[in-house]
Amino acid sequence: MLAALREFLPADAILADEEALRPYECDGLSAYRQLPMLALLPETVAQVQRIMRLCHELRVPVVARGAGTGLSGGALPRQDGVLLSLAKFNRILSIDPLACTARVQPGVRNLAISQAVAPDGLFYAPDPSSQIACSIGGNVAENSGGVHCLKYGLTVHNVLKLEVVTAEGELLTIGSDALDSPGYDLLALLHGSEGMLGVVVEVTVKLLPLPECVQVLLAAFDRIENAGQAVGEIIAAGIVPAGLEMMDQLAIRAAEGFAHAGYPTDAEAILLCELDGGVEEVAAQVQAVRQLLLRSGATEVRVAVDDADRQRLWKGRKSAFPAMGRLAPDYYCIDGTIPRRTLPQVLRRIGELSAEFGLPVANVFHAGDGNLHPLILYDASRAGELAQAEALGGRILTLCVEVGGTITGEHGVGMEKIDQMCVQFRPTELALFHAVKHAFDADGLLNPGKAVPTLHRCAELGAMHVHGGRLPHPELERF
């Protein structure tokens, strides 16, 4: 295999010894580690095609990797496989301000796109927290969201076209520079497919005009229920905020200690509400939201006085994850989505589970779109605590499914949540996912073993399938 690769790849694009492979052993979910057989760093589409053809011929599994910031182990290598890094595909190929599009290579960092098009008064909307580092190819694979997706959508809503190399090395254009394409919406299907259906080698993204004005409000609440109520009131008033974030007390305290954002540390919950649009429009909406917050029982409402103040308020929220380091040596980030109305009930239940497992849980919530990130605090150096944290995480995800939500809002299934897939889907549905995979990759060489569990695995787990809030025994009290 090495000899065949050397025919078309330069020596420095082939990594085979342990030291060189070490950086690729895990992605952002470092609890799972595995050295690949080989790591390859091609820099042309033709090289990617040849690699795929060769691997197909030799039946070698391929795991594609962008920046490796994923949180579900989706880019975890295979011992018997190739780790295909797209890091060298890091160029913005063209920007068309009139069409409001940019054509970029998959290794381009998310934030770099917005930075490059800012002089044209445009931006690329989806902004995952890791946007400084994460790559657009990975964003497509995970269908990444961000704090602004209630208003601006996910990656799938902001991509027009993909160039994809198949498991057999064929180059396909999926989507187009027009707003739709003939045939099935394979563009939608590829988003969030976690590198199981093809390798993305080029992305054409949609760009939006930068809003004229942005404003942020912070509201403090002494009851979680009131914060939840406020979110409903804002939506009911016909306002779609650019961002709407909630943090519970433990998260507030950690973030404040870390970022000194000026958060009220005695509050049970805070809401951050970002509004954008025209100057007069935003001024009117700020007044309206302020009234709604106070009417919902906010104990304090603050409006950012200037840009620096606004940045400070956001800094607290954006550093919520690293801030957990002040509270515990390790944390485990969960990524469920729930119907918004169930938030108080879900947080109460998480509190009970936290007590049961003896592990603190801080909650950060994309309140606008119902995406909940409980952060389980633990100490990996204590025997068994990681396993306990994972077990607690599994219980929280099952809870999300029970209230009508999902096991992953934006981080993907990867390796991490593969067992919870058995909770969310029936065997017939999982079988259809496998059939879809087979349509793209008949030999199962692309990122095998991720995202969709085998029926055998689910049967062995004996997991209780719950669907749409319909439990097998609805008469039993569970909350």
Place this chain on the structure above:
Amino acid sequence: MSDMALEIAQQVRAASVKNQPLHVLGAGSRHFLGRAAYGATLSVAPHRGIMAYEPREMVITARAGTLLAEIEAELDAGGQMLAFEPPRFSEASTLGGAIASGLSGPRRAYAGAARDFVLGCRIVNGKGELLTFGGQVMKNVAGYDVSRLMVGAYGTLGVLLDVSLKVLPKPAMSLTLRQECSAQQALREMRELAGRPLPIDASCHLDGQLHLRLSGTPQAVAAARRSLGGKEMENGGDFWTRLRHQQLPFFQDGHALWRLSVPAACGPLALDGDSVIEWGGAQRWLSTDADAVLVRGMAQQAGGHAMLFRGGDRNAAFHPLPDGLLALHQRVKRAFDPHGILNPGRIYAEF
């Protein structure tokens, strides 16, 4: 107002055993689209009713046979709307038909298409299995996004039973500006405006006039109005409704009607016939007797595709796929419908 899911699944199962092709039928108001359906009729129309609607969750779930008119009336009462403005070709138009055809109205370029608002669905696949994908929440990346794949699949991958859609608040106000200009000027203007943060949510060039709809808060609309100038059109709302549902005279002039979906920034297409430009330049309707090969070639050369919407040879209604993609489509079809019984040949002869 009843749940016919089990009966529908039973019918599909029975047909699959006999390899009996099924013609999946809602109201039949989109019957003229694409290639002709054949086979035994599987009626989804009785499977109707709104199952859940909570304005605060911004989600509605309804059965496929539910009338679009009923859904939109319910949303209207809740101060919300289907932002993709699905066209209705009759009052009997159903939700299932709207999703299966995947068509979107004037707001599409500014708010998103039908596929952008689908959150989840329940379907019957070609084996007669009842399957649920996605959900009722805004963000969900568990499993492949089968729900969005159903949009525009014309019922060839599964019989749509229930669909959950994200809905948006209705804008507090809208007004329409109108100015005389050529198609070329209109295209340029549409693109220049698209790059500016204005509350434009529809654009159309028709009969030598550029129409722009401004929607949003009173402050946003007033500010944009000041900045853009131009004349306000009376009954602007009515114009967009008639455009959306293809009730304007342009759509009924007896020639073949083509829908060209092209990159928004491409200039006017040199094709004979009358045209209407929408979606900031990205959708162009063409009423023409021009040769199909010529129309398709022009759309393709521009980087887009052309669909024969009404009239002409409906056997070749959809733009042909390149070989690699066609083969992939056939494999995807087999994954959902191994016996090939669901609306076979409705999109392409090959599946």
